[in-house]
Amino acid sequence: MSTFIPSDHTGGAAASAAVNGRARLEQADDIVVLLSNAPDMLLAKRIAHVLVEEHLAACVNLGAAMLSMYMWEGVLEGTEEIPLTIKTTVTRAPELVARLAELHPYEVPEVLVMGVSGGSASYLDWCRTQTALNRSRI
Template identity: 45%
Template sequence: MATAKHLAGSLVGASLAACVNIVPGLLSVYRWEGEIQQDQEALLLIKTTEERLAQVFAQIEQEHPYDLPEVIAQPISAGLDSYLQWVRTCTTS
């Protein structure tokens, strides 16, 4: 949880994200270096713009303790216009 809070604060503080939701208590089951692993993890839902994605990815890679953190992007097909504008405003440097 400490890593999740650090990343969330770092991304919002750098105006790379307007908001980060932290969903704790996830159990991840995955294969790593030929072995099946299980770990408790937190999911971060990072609200940003397409223009900021590369910077968000780079910052997470730099600050996350995992060798290969899961970082994927979901395109938003629709949303409340005022909310999407708020995200754009918050992530404009």
């Protein structure tokens, strides 16, 4: 792994701290964040529980209810939803998306996969460990 150094990096004491221990930044082209949502908190918790328990996701953050505005079959809809922010690896993302589709009641659930350019080395390593293929469900 290489060290991720922002382009506006100027060096100094902050630079030495950034490469030591937990504060060290690292590139992370193998980590992705998925955005989705659920129609209510109970289902959001169930989805999060399953994805983490099956080691498809290292972590799922559930946000406060928010209003989503969108067009559905030619009609403007406004629906309260619970946002989900899901962290996993590129390797696990396809299986995670398939499992999310099984758990989700929407005909077209939101699933956006966003690459991660870098992050805390210790957190990235933890994500990789939590989603390792040998930890998957049997």
